[in-house]
Amino acid sequence: MIINLPDTDTGSIARQLVKLREQGGIVTTGRVLTLIVLAKSDDDLESIIDTVNSVSREHPSRVLVLVSGDPRLDNRLDAELRLGGDAGAAEIVVMHMAGEVGQHPSSVVTPLLLPDTPVVAWWPSEAPQVPAATAIGRIAQRRITDSLFDPHENAVYLRRTGYTPGDSDLCWSRITSWRGVLASAFDLSPHVPVTEVTVSGPSESPSVEVAAGWLADRLGVPVRRTSTGEEKIPLDAKGRPKPPVTSVVFERSDSACLRVDIESATTAVVTNGDLPPFKVALARPSRSECLAEELRHLDPDVAYGRALRGLSRIRTIGVNEAPGAAFGFEAEPGVSAK
Numbered sequence: 139m140i141i142n143l144p145d146t147d148t149g150s151i152a153r154q155l156v157k158l159r160e161q162g163g164i165v166t167t168g169r170v171l172t173l174i175v176l177a178k179s180d181d182d183l184e185s186i187i188d189t190v191n192s193v194s195r196e197h198p199s200r201v202l203v204l205v206s207g208d209p210r211l212d213n214r215l216d217a218e219l220r221l222g223g224d225a226g227a228a229e230i231v232v233m234h235m236a237g238e239v240g241q242h243p244s245s246v247v248t249p250l251l252l253p254d255t256p257v258v259a260w261w262p263s264e265a266p267q268v269p270a271a272t273a274i275g276r277i278a279q280r281r282i283t284d285s286l287f288d289p290h291e292n293a294v295y296l297r298r299t300g301y302t303p304g305d306s307d308l309c310w311s312r313i314t315s316w317r318g319v320l321a322s323a324f325d326l327s328p329h330v331p332v333t334e335v336t337v338s339g340p341s342e343s344p345s346v347e348v349a350a351g352w353l354a355d356r357l358g359v360p361v362r363r364t365s366t367g368e369e370k371i372p373l374d375a376k377g378r379p380k381p382p383v384t385s386v387v388f389e390r391s392d393s394a395c396l397r398v399d400i401e402s403a404t405t406a407v408v409t410n411g412d413l414p415p416f417k418v419a420l421a422r423p424s425r426s427e428c429l430a431e432e433l434r435h436l437d438p439d440v441a442y443g444r445a446l447r448g449l450s451r452i453r454t455i456g457v458n459e460a461p462g463a464a465f466g467f468e469a470e471p472g473v474s475a476k
Contacts (some may be wrong), residue, residue: 139158139219139220139221140218140219140220141154141158141218141219142216142217142218142219143216143217143218143219144216144217145215145216146185146215146216146217147215148215148218148246148247148249148250149249151217151219151231151233151250152249152250155219155229155231155250156219158219158334161376163404168200169199169200169204169252170197170199170255170256171197171199171200171230171252171255171256171257171258171261171433171436172199172200172201172202172250172251172256172257172258172376173190173193173196173199173200173201173202173260173266173433174202174204174243174247174253174257174258174259174260174274175202175203175204175241175259175260175262176188176204176243176259176260176261176262176265176274177195177203177205177206177262177263178205178206178263178264179205179206179207179208179234181263183232183261185297185437186203186262186361187203187232188202188423188426189231189262189408189425189426189429190230190426190429191230191281192426192430193256193426193429193430193433196430196431196433197430197433199421199435199459200229200231200250200251200252200347200397201229201230201231201233202228202231202233202247203230203231203233203234204233204235204243204246204247204248205232205234205235205249206235206240206243206409207234207236207237207240208236208237208262209236209237209238209240209241209353210237211236212236212237213236213238213239214234214235214236214237214239214248214420215233215234215235215236215238215239215267216233216234216293216415217231217232217233217234218231218232218233219231219232219234220468231250233246235435241415243271244273244274244276244277244383244426247274248277250309250387251277253411256279256280256436257274257277257278257279257435258277258278258279258280258282258432258433259281259282260282260283260284260429261281261282261283261284261288262284262287263284263289264289264290265283265288265289265293265460267296267299267302268302269281269283269300269305269462270299270302270304270305271300275281278304279304279436280304280305280432280433280436281302281305281306282305282306282307282308282429282449283297283305283306283307284307284308284309285297285307285308285309285344286308286309286312286343286344286345286370293344294307294309294344294347294348294446294449295347295449298446298447298449298450299370301443301446302440303438303440303443303470305439305443306432306442307341307344307348307442308425308428308429308432309344309345309347309348309382310345310439310445311383311414311427311428311429311431311432312345312422312423312428313348313349313381313382313383314382314431315421316349316381316382316383316406316419316422317475318409319398319406319418319420320386320398322418323396323398323408323410324387325412326396326413326452328390328392328394328411328418330390330391330392330394331390331391331434332357332359332388332396333359333360333389333390333391334359334360334361334362334384334387334388334389335350335353335354335357335359335360335361335386335387335388335389336339336361336362336363336364336385336387336389337349337350337353337361337362337363337364337383337384337385337386337452337466338363338364338366338383338385339365339366339368339382339383339384339385339386339390340363340365340367340368340369340370340371340372340382340384341365341366341367342369342370342374343371343372343382343383344385345382345383346363346382346384347363347449347452348442348445348446348449348464349382349386349444349445350448350449350452351446351447351448351449352441352444352445352448353386353448353451354448354451355444355445355447355451356444356448360452360453361448361453362452362455363427363452363453363454364454364460365455366384366385368384368458371417372384372400373403373462374401374403376402376403378402378403378404379403379422380400380402380403380422381400381406381420381422382422383400383414383419384399384400385397385398385399385400386398394410394411394412395409395411396408396409396410396411399411400420401417401421403421404419404420404421405416405417405418405419405420406419406420406463411422437455441451450475
């Protein structure tokens with residue numbers, strides 16, 4: 139069910155939601171959170187709504203989609219209510235804000251927040267440098283950004299400088315399965331210390347940056363980040379999107395390196411020293427899968443914060459730079475060591 143409320147206000151939206159629940163027998167007691175989505179007018183709104191529809195089947199919620207418009211226009215709030223089959227297991231309220239209204243999003247959403255439930259904010263594209271400092275960020279227990287689709291150059295480094303406990307990023311969720319494969323590979327013998335790490339992937343992929351930062355923080359060894367020259371979302375030979383990190387090589391003190399290479403959209407190859415390589419299943423998660431993962435835990439993601447901290451310890455090497463360059467360079471945000 140889709141109901142349009144042109145040129146309305148939050149009081150009218152709240153009354154309409156109550157009326158629809160009474161008529162349709164819909165209850166809010168099953169809603170586990172309020173998800174506030176802060177979108178731009180030029181975002182793919184239907185794709186965003188499809189994502190929250192899918193996520194709501196695991197996390198029933200009230201979804202408030204705020205679409206900011208031109209602040210120079212007259213004040214206006216146009217709403218669209220989606221319930222039932224058009225909203226998965228959620229109540230979705232899409233609000234297009236124009237004029238001064240768009241400058242006060244917290245005032246727009248406050249009357250529509252579910253009582254006694256957590257509030258989560260998601261910026262599907264452009265996000266502020268310090269999400270926790272915004273009006274919406276201050277009322278949210280979790281603040282989720284997505285540096286992959288953020289138009290700001292080196293957006294992941296903005297997340298680092300403005301990090302506050304409770305922040306997270308879907309570029310981190312995209313490597314969860316990949317991190318699991320690495321952890322399993324380290325269970326294999328020989329168990330000797332790692333001396334150097336090389337992480338390779340597309341130059342514009344923030345997931346590769348965060349993966350390198352995570353390894354730098356966890357292992358405390360030099361980490362080199364190289365570019366494969368692939369597109370931001372790498373594709374395999376069949377044109378299917380691959381996991382973000384194309385390969386990672388762990389140099390060991392006994393010269394027997396451990397490496398994980400992405401072979402296709404569904405397969406990675408693990409090589410451990412002189413042992414025969416073997417394949418493992420590994421796929422790139424969808425945006426809805428990443429968002430659903432973030433909503434499974436509403437406490438601060440300490441590991442993500444440490445991965446951001448490790449960004450200052452990686453060395454970024456250009457595509458054409460000799461791989462044997464010396465370590466020890468601490469890269470400034472977004473600057474490659476060429």
